[in-house]
Amino acid sequence: MAVLALLDALDLKGFLLFLFAFLLIADYIRNRNPPNYPPGPFTLPFLGNVFNVDAKQPHIYLSKLASVYGDVFSLRLGRDKVVFVNSYKMVKEALVTQAENFADRPYSPMASRIYSGNAGLFFSNGHKWKKQRRFALSTLKNFGVGRNTLELVICEECRFLQEEMESQKGNAFDPASLFNNAVSNIICQLVFGRRFEYSDHAFQTMLRAISEAIYLEGSIWAQLYEAFPAIIKHLPGPHNTIFKNYKDVCSFIRGDLEKHKENLDPSDPKDYIDSFLIEMKENPHDYADGFNEENLILNTMDLFLAGTETTSTTLLWAMVFMIKNPEIQEKVQAEIDRVIGQSRQPSMADKANMPYTNAVIHEIQRMGNIVPLNGLRMAEKDTTLGGYFIPKGTALMTILYSVLFDKNEWETPDNFNPGHFLDENGKFVRREAFMPFSAGKRVCLGEQLARMELFLFFTSLLQKFSFSTEEGTELSVQGAVGTTHIPHPFKMFAKTR
Numbered sequence: 144m145a146v147l148a149l150l151d152a153l154d155l156k157g158f159l160l161f162l163f164a165f166l167l168i169a170d171y172i173r174n175r176n177p178p179n180y181p182p183g184p185f186t187l188p189f190l191g192n193v194f195n196v197d198a199k200q201p202h203i204y205l206s207k208l209a210s211v212y213g214d215v216f217s218l219r220l221g222r223d224k225v226v227f228v229n230s231y232k233m234v235k236e237a238l239v240t241q242a243e244n245f246a247d248r249p250y251s252p253m254a255s256r257i258y259s260g261n262a263g264l265f266f267s268n269g270h271k272w273k274k275q276r277r278f279a280l281s282t283l284k285n286f287g288v289g290r291n292t293l294e295l296v297i298c299e300e301c302r303f304l305q306e307e308m309e310s311q312k313g314n315a316f317d318p319a320s321l322f323n324n325a326v327s328n329i330i331c332q333l334v335f336g337r338r339f340e341y342s343d344h345a346f347q348t349m350l351r352a353i354s355e356a357i358y359l360e361g362s363i364w365a366q367l368y369e370a371f372p373a374i375i376k377h378l379p380g381p382h383n384t385i386f387k388n389y390k391d392v393c394s395f396i397r398g399d400l401e402k403h404k405e406n407l408d409p410s411d412p413k414d415y416i417d418s419f420l421i422e423m424k425e426n427p428h429d430y431a432d433g434f435n436e437e438n439l440i441l442n443t444m445d446l447f448l449a450g451t452e453t454t455s456t457t458l459l460w461a462m463v464f465m466i467k468n469p470e471i472q473e474k475v476q477a478e479i480d481r482v483i484g485q486s487r488q489p490s491m492a493d494k495a496n497m498p499y500t501n502a503v504i505h506e507i508q509r510m511g512n513i514v515p516l517n518g519l520r521m522a523e524k525d526t527t528l529g530g531y532f533i534p535k536g537t538a539l540m541t542i543l544y545s546v547l548f549d550k551n552e553w554e555t556p557d558n559f560n561p562g563h564f565l566d567e568n569g570k571f572v573r574r575e576a577f578m579p580f581s582a583g584k585r586v587c588l589g590e591q592l593a594r595m596e597l598f599l600f601f602t603s604l605l606q607k608f609s610f611s612t613e614e615g616t617e618l619s620v621q622g623a624v625g626t627t628h629i630p631h632p633f634k635m636f637a638k639t640r
């Protein structure tokens with residue numbers, strides 16, 4: 144009654160004003176920071192800082208903020224507050240020293256819609272994540288990651304890739320889809336037990352759909368969806384493409400799963416899907432362990448997505464840096480000729496004898512900076528970081544770009560310099576600030592696989608070809624940023640050596 148009386152007394156304008164003031168106060172109370180919370184720029188009511196972040200080069204914008212507010216600072220992106228962590232020292236403190244505190248991922252409206260809750264490998268948390276991560280790691284190992292069996296598979300794919308490049312007959316071509324297909328075939332062998340021809344149109348279309356989704360996930364549309372899901376989900380826009388593309392990938396995997404079920408021989412698992420189906424059948428599991436078909440599809444999707452785009456993008460950067468630095472390309476080729484020669488394919492055993500090539504690959508990964516921001520983490524309990532209070536449940540973003548380009552760690556952070564990974568005698572040296580795979584509990588699950596792929600693909604390509612681009616074309620080292628940092632499309636020549 145009291146409310147009705149109040150409404151009677153106010154005209155519509157007054158009511159709207161009252162409502163606005165009410166929402167403003169509610170927004171202020173909900174988003175008030177606790178004492179000693181990390182500082183950050185002024186936030187607008189309701190919107191926070193969602194429109195401040197430069198969507199084109201967010202990592203550079205965020206690192207600039209660190210020079211104003213310090214290495215631990217905060218932003219409000221719509222509904223969510225995020226603490227950002229900058230520099231090698233502080234990122235290591237968060238991911239390694241406080242590994243237990245920051246092992247989980249926070250709630251994401253977009254991931255929750257794609258994965259229907261706590262599922263998959265990338266976005267799951269707790270008991271299910273631990274079980275599934277362990278199972279995936281041991282299964283990949285069983286199928287040859289870190290061993291000679293997988294090396295043979297990668298070497299065979301290198302030959303297919305070389306043949307395809309030779310068939311360009313010295314004409315300029317865009318290597319992006321070729322690299323994507325070649326690299327994807329390695330994870331496809333591991334999870335589906337088969338590879339796809341470079342001429343397979345349906346597979347190429349799916350790879351393009353994945354690249355598009357990964358790119359769009361870093362766009363302002365995805366940020367708006369994360370910030371205001373209740374509104375944005377009803378609007379048309381590129382965010383809908385993300386959901387559609389992932390649905391298509393899941394349908395593809397579901398089709399393949401059915402074939403695996405028909406042909407399953409429990410005494411002879413041929414890939415990750417077989418192994419998972421056998422585990423479901425033969426070992427009793429709680430539902431909470433995640434051994435069910437829906438989770439199998441989502442895990443497979445994660446392995447497939449994470450195992451394709453990242454490594455093929457790194458190979459694209461390898462081409463960009465080799466073309467821009469022909470003297471470094473020649474030094475790598477000289478080492479290949481000295482250690483391997485031209486009569487056999489490279490093998491992982493060669494790596495220990497090829498410090499210069501190894502250093503160049505590391506420098507490509509550092510400068511390529513393909514995951515500039517990292518996956519979001521969440522504080523499992525109240526803690527402190529850099530002297531600031533981080534309440535339980537706070538989302539934490541470690542800026543990997545700030546580690547790979549940290550002025551206190553790298554002699555010439557902005558220049559391509561393989562010397563970062565060589566001592567005065569030309570021996571390879573590990574650098575702690577080399578963190579393209581992140582660190583801590585959620586460090587990239589495919590690191591070992593990616594390292595094998597990068598070494599074998601890179602050395603095989605430079606053993607066979609010299610790479611260059613059209614006269615007068617200057618390739619840019621500033622790529623496009625979605626979830627990954629990819630070179631702008633370019634054409635190159637692969638001249639047989």
Ligand code: HEM
Binds near residue numbers: 264450453582
């Ligand atoms: C050059 C290649 C690669 C790079 C730079 C890379 C980088 C990363 C990064 C930065 C993360 C986030 C880690 C975190 O949140 O702290 C990640 C996670 C992950 N990566 Fe990779 N990755 C690469 C290749 C691969 C490959 C080949 C696979 C396939 C097996 C893979 C599978 C995954 C998975 C499943 C996760 C989620 C791990 C978890 O949350 O427990 N990655 N990767």
